[in-house]
Amino acid sequence: MDEVAQAVWTGWISFGLVSMPVRLFPATREHLVQLHEVHAADGSRIRHRRVCEAEGREVDWQEVAKGYQTADGRTVVLREEDLEALPLPSRHVIEVLGFVPVDGLDPILFSRAYYAAPQQDLARRPYALLVAALTRAERAAVAKVTLCTRERLAAVWPRRETLVVQTLLWPEEVREPGGPAVSAPLTGQELELGSLLMAQLPEPDFSSLHDEYAAALQQLVTAKETGGELARLADPEPAVDLVAALEASLRTAADRKSTR
Known part of the structure; x- marks a missing residue:
């Protein structure tokens, strides 16, 4: 694993009464060609600025928070420390809910992949146990994890002696094919x-x-x-x-x- 990559999540993987502290690192990196937004007439750069609607001025990142709009139109301001106190177990613990055959997962559900690395020496034996048990059984663990303010389903399986945490879409996020898949008779x-x-x-x-x-x-x-x-x-x-x-x-x- 490329240890230069920055951990995006720190917490625990728990199955039964066995828990281990881990860190998650991105398992993939996309090769993106960077294009800038420019004014088509003269090629000058287009800049997007953070402007407060009420004050009409540009604000620094330190002044930016999240906002939740209530049913009656009010905005509740949520700061990072508020989100840290969110009472959601999956923010800090990837709790295994059960196991499924690896080939039983529908690929359309796959989202982002992360490598999980043991965070402390005491985590190495239970980590190795989960890798070996999943490999022997040819199964994946199904769990829940919260990343980037969203709770996701996740599949956990071994790849080259390393646990992969693959976030999954919720079933209701998958559209059924419907109209375009029109069958035709074949000879x-x-x-x-x-x-x-x-x-x-x-x-x-x-x-x-x-x-x-x-x-x-x-x-x-x-x-x-x-x-x-x-x-x-x-x-x-x-x-x-x-x-x-x-x-x-x-x-x-x-x-x-x-x-x-």
């Missing part, structure tokens, strides 16, 4: 060809896959600076004859496989 030949194509295509090597957005953006910037033009990528053509498209795809996949 046996179409289904057979589709299965053959799946078998022909190789498993992707994730270590060789990279984000190409930054390179494409650099090409765009260079073209804008030099007055050049970018070649437009053609949109895929819809498959009018599904069988013919599948057969052509199979031939292409076989040719690529033979030239490796």
Whole structure:
């Protein structure tokens, strides 16, 4: 684990009467291309300022608090010390509620992933126990945790001898597919060809896959600076004859496989 990363949460993991102090660190980092907001007419930067509506002046971060609007329109000001006193057990304890098979978790529920590290020497044995027990049982623990002022469901499982705390969406936050998923009748030949194509295509090597957005953006910037033009990528053509498209795809996949 990259110990340079800053802990985003400090507390306890508890299962039964076994508890251990842990810290949570972000398990992922996104490669973001930074774009600034500018005035389209002259390219000058756009700045967002914190202005108090009542006083009409810009305020410092030290003066900013959270506000909760009541049903009758009043605003209750909540400061950090108020939120620290929130009577919610999951703010400080990730309490295991039960266990489920790892493959029993619906991937659509997955949100953010964190690594949990034992915070003290006395936590190392119960930490190792939970890692080993989850690995042997091929199960994930389901718990609740509060991060960034929100209580979340979480799944806890081992990855390379380290516990991952994966926050989950609440079931009511997931939309059902509804209208767009309209089924259409398939022939046996179409289904057979589709299965053959799946078998022909190789498993992707994730270590060789990279984000190409930054390179494409650099090409765009260079073209804008030099007055050049970018070649437009053609949109895929819809498959009018599904069988013919599948057969052509199979031939292409076989040719690529033979030239490796």
